Amino acid sequence: MLSKLITPANIKVDLESTDKEEVFEELLEVIVAAQPGINRQEALKALTIREEKMCTGIIPGIAVPHAVCSSVHGAVAAVGLSRDGIEYASLDGTPVNFIIMLLFAQGDTESHLQTMKDVASVLQHPDFMKVIMEKKTPQEVYDALYNFETEPQE
Helix, strand or coil, rough: CHHCCCCCCHEECCCCCEEHHHHHHHHHHHHHHHHHCHHHHHHHHHHHHHHHHHHCCCCCCCCCEEEEEECCCEEEEEEEEEEEEECCCCCCCCEEEEEEEEEEECHHHHHHHHHHHHHHHHCCCCCCHHHCCCCHHHHHHHHHHHHHHCCCCC
């Protein structure tokens, strides 16, 4: 479940970044704080290479940058909210306001795919962006994510 990867400590409710490169660095700081053994430069390179293949800003207002990284153990995530929006070169051309960054260990394809499926399920809820953007604290964002994940969709 997605809520097992994310804690309030992994959530930044007021991102300072204004573009994709900055937000990668900003959210990587959150991830490295959670798992200090991660090679920051390797992770940044993996995210950038993955992003060059196809932009991860695939849902209006939402981006899910993700990559596989040899210094990651298991999976780790960070969530960021930007009230002003971040220039992301997303598929629809609009800025993103919600970003969930995911890093996975090499060779753990099953966990990687299940996590991406869980993320997609949560993000597709029709009220997701409205509810999330109303939240002011990391705990409120976490609680909302948990509720979206555990409540059946109508």
